[in-house]
Amino acid sequence: MAKILLHKDALYNNLTILSKKTESIDKLAPVLKDNAYGHGLEKMARLLKEFGIKKVVVRKESEAREVCELFEEVIVLGEVSSTPLPKCTYTINHIDDIKKCKKGMSIELKVDSGMHRNGIEPKYLKQAIELLKRAKIELKGVFTHNRGGDDLSSSFFWQRRGFEEIKTTVLGICKKLDIPEPRFHSLSSSGIFRTKKITDDLVRPGIALYGYLEWDDVFGDVGLKPVLELKARKTSTLMLKKGSKVGYSGVGVLKEDSKISSYDIGYGDGLFRASEHFCACIEDGREIIGRVSMDYFSLLGEDEEITVFRDAKRFAKQFKTISYDQLVKLSSSIPKEIV
Numbered sequence: 119m120a121k122i123l124l125h126k127d128a129l130y131n132n133l134t135i136l137s138k139k140t141e142s143i144d145k146l147a148p149v150l151k152d153n154a155y156g157h158g159l160e161k162m163a164r165l166l167k168e169f170g171i172k173k174v175v176v177r178k179e180s181e182a183r184e185v186c187e188l189f190e191e192v193i194v195l196g197e198v199s200s201t202p203l204p205k206c207t208y209t210i211n212h213i214d215d216i217k218k219c220k221k222g223m224s225i226e227l228k229v230d231s232g233m234h235r236n237g238i239e240p241k242y243l244k245q246a247i248e249l250l251k252r253a254k255i256e257l258k259g260v261f262t263h264n265r266g267g268d269d270l271s272s273s274f275f276w277q278r279r280g281f282e283e284i285k286t287t288v289l290g291i292c293k294k295l296d297i298p299e300p301r302f303h304s305l306s307s308s309g310i311f312r313t314k315k316i317t318d319d320l321v322r323p324g325i326a327l328y329g330y331l332e333w334d335d336v337f338g339d340v341g342l343k344p345v346l347e348l349k350a351r352k353t354s355t356l357m358l359k360k361g362s363k364v365g366y367s368g369v370g371v372l373k374e375d376s377k378i379s380s381y382d383i384g385y386g387d388g389l390f391r392a393s394e395h396f397c398a399c400i401e402d403g404r405e406i407i408g409r410v411s412m413d414y415f416s417l418l419g420e421d422e423e424i425t426v427f428r429d430a431k432r433f434a435k436q437f438k439t440i441s442y443d444q445l446v447k448l449s450s451s452i453p454k455e456i457v
């Protein structure tokens with residue numbers, strides 16, 4: 119069976135690097151959304167707990183339900199709830215979300231500081247915070263998300279400045295309304311590594327936890343290590359003549375007499391589909407022959423087991439996309455083993 123190995127030493131290496139950046143492990147709120155970026159929510163949550171992580175971030179309430187017993191707090195980015203789970207903090211992405219909240223619950227207010235995806239516009243902050251007070255909902259945090267942490271442009275820095283202004287505005291409003299000051303946070307992986315001294319109350323690393331920063335020319339090597347290794351097992355080996363055509367539509371033509379083997383993973387498991395349009399190599403440099411099928415692909419050689427990739431960024435680049443994209447697409451049904 120194809121399987122995913124989760125390298126615990128790599129994960130703990132990445133968490134150590136991140137906690138050095140924040141100068142405190144308690145400021146880390148790792149992001150476990152989308153099945154922990156394909157790594158498996160439950161296993162990753164347990165490893166984080168063992169490391170001493172107390173807060174995590176997810177997208178849905180259903181994800182929060184699976185892991186909330188392990189942590190002091192779970193921040194839900196994508197939903198509010200009329201029947202909130204204990205220990206969960208839900209996100210207001212739009213002012214109308216406040217109507218869906220239950221009295222007494224805790225929320226994070228997301229503010230749009232320039233990404234223009236979701237979040238409340240700064241001019242509605244006063245209105246939103248007044249509504250929260252009136253509805254007796256706790257304003258636990260105010261946060262934003264950066265559109266340009268990975269770009270070499272200045273947009274990351276003007277967004278940072280914008281968020282500082284938002285902080286000042288919120289603190290003014292809270293003082294006037296006599297409600298406790300919320301916490302503030304704004305940095306995902308790229309922003310964490312672009313900030314010299316982190317002054318936010320917490321950070322939300324996703325991809326860095328799993329071992330990547332997407333743009334090397336921006337960051338250089340900061341020492342992160344990939345956590346996930348994708349393995350596949352051989353299902354059969356054939357000895358074929360030069361000119362034989364392998365796989366669907368025969369687009370994989372053998373240049374010489376060759377021994378080829380098929381392996382038990384395909385696009386049905388979320389592996390990107392190498393084809394005549396996208397040539398792709400596995401981790402050791404061998405090219406995938408012809409098209410990837412739903413459940414199999416072929417390679418030269420006869421190894422019993424192979425590493426499809428350890429470096430998801432390199433693998434994804436062959437398909438003109440990013441590490442996140444290949445990682446989250448890996449089927450949740452692929453068995454996972456912690457090593």
Ligand SMILES: *Cc1c(COP(=O)(O)O)cnc(C)c1O
Pocket residue numbers: 149151195262263305306307308322323324325326
């Ligand atoms: C996904 C997400 C993150 C994590 O982003 P990475 O680039 O993976 O570090 C942080 N904050 C929010 C709001 C997100 O949606």
